Amino acid sequence: MIRGRFAPTPSGTMHLGNAKIALLSWLQVRAANGVFVLRIEDIDMQRSKSELARQIIADMKWLGLNWDEGPGQGGNYGPYTQSERRDRYEQALQELEHKGRLYPCYCSRAELLQIAGAPHGLASEGPVYPGTCRKLTPQEREERALHKTSSLRFALQNEQYEVQDGIAGFQHFPEASGGDFIVKRADGMYSYQLAVTVDDAAMGITHVLRGSDLLDSTPRQLALYEAFGWQPPQFAHAPLLMGEDGRRLAKRHGDLSLVQLRRSGLPAERVIGWLAYISGLIDRPEPVQASELVTGFTLDLISKSPFTLTSQMVQQLLADSR
Numbered sequence: 001m002i003r004g005r006f007a008p009t010p011s012g013t014m015h016l017g018n019a020k021i022a023l024l025s026w027l028q029v030r031a032a033n034g035v036f037v038l039r040i041e042d043i044d045m046q047r048s049k050s051e052l053a054r055q056i057i058a059d060m061k062w063l064g065l066n067w068d069e070g071p072g073q074g075g076n077y078g079p080y081t082q083s084e085r086r087d088r089y090e091q092a093l094q095e096l097e098h099k100g101r102l103y104p105c106y107c108s109r110a111e112l113l114q115i116a117g118a119p120h121g122l123a124s125e126g127p128v129y130p131g132t133c134r135k136l137t138p139q140e141r142e143e144r145a146l147h148k149t150s151s152l153r154f155a156l157q158n159e160q161y162e163v164q165d166g167i168a169g170f171q172h173f174p175e176a177s178g179g180d181f182i183v184k185r186a187d188g189m190y191s192y193q194l195a196v197t198v199d200d201a202a203m204g205i206t207h208v209l210r211g212s213d214l215l216d217s218t219p220r221q222l223a224l225y226e227a228f229g230w231q232p233p234q235f236a237h238a239p240l241l242m243g244e245d246g247r248r249l250a251k252r253h254g255d256l257s258l259v260q261l262r263r264s265g266l267p268a269e270r271v272i273g274w275l276a277y278i279s280g281l282i283d284r285p286e287p288v289q290a291s292e293l294v295t296g297f298t299l300d301l302i303s304k305s306p307f308t309l310t311s312q313m314v315q316q317l318l319a320d321s322r
Contacts, residue, residue: 002034004207009041010052013257014059017241020275023290024238024302025209026065031297037203038070043082043195059258062268064290077203082195089190092198101227104141104150105133128179152184159223166236166299173219181220193217197224205233212237236299239306274317278307
């Protein structure tokens with residue numbers, strides 16, 4: 001039996017792009033009669049808010065995307081909120097430390113950004129880390145520790161991977177893709193890469209469908225799975241919903257949150273139908289319930305191209321509520 005999940009971060013309200021990924025992930029699991037898990041990824045305590053987590057849960061219910069395990073449902077793999085799972089991340093770090101896969105890093109973000117000619121890795125993390133602190137002697141580490149609290153980095157070992165992505169197709173990730181990466185920040189916060197890997201493995205997740213913006217995270221997570229000796233899930237990365245500026249849909253494109261669409265009077269079936277249409281699941285945007293899309297759903301139906309949301313489309317969508 002497959003186990004899939006939707007794992008939103010409660011640092012903002014769900015918008016149409018989030019809803020698209022939630023719908024596709026839900027359909028993949030429901031079409032296979034699997035178990036669908038809702039997990040709240042609030043590991044970033046500075047940005048995450050409990051009221052936004054509650055709103056996400058309300059939005060999922062409004063869309064008709066029910067879950068078998070998670071907030072309000074319980075389950076055998078809880079808790080289903082990352083902020084309650086920090087002891088598990090610490091245990092995982094201790095295991096990696098025992099295996100010699102971690103080292104302290106004393107570089108500041110400003111220092112990393114000043115590295116001349118460094119190729120770029122994950123967009124949110126800046127230049128690829130050149131391994132500066134990996135080369136420090138024990139004495140040099142002691143000296144630096146007197147002046148700065150270290151972060152912890154995972155030491156890659158020239159891993160390379162070939163993956164058949166369920167939507168994006170064949171992917172080749174060359175050796176040490178992205179460079180050694182942080183698994184625990186200097187302020188004590190555990191990284192997304194560590195937390196999501198530990199949680200997916202602990203919860204028995206077999207299939208992960210997420211946005212294509214996370215495709216370049218895959219080799220890092222595969223390296224962690226390999227280091228722990230765990231079986232990785234099957235990955236599928238769906239195209240993003242884009243704004244007219246060519247960038248992925250976000251708050252800067254106006255209020256396209258589900259809560260706002262809901263307040264405007266737009267029926268959930270209209271939103272589901274529109275998301276199904278732009279995803280390639282139906283040939284015209286018409287009202288439909290999520291449950292009506294389950295029969296016959298396969299990943300092959302999903303459009304491989306990003307969809308650009310224009311202001312005219314938004315106006316038409318909102319007009320449907322009047």
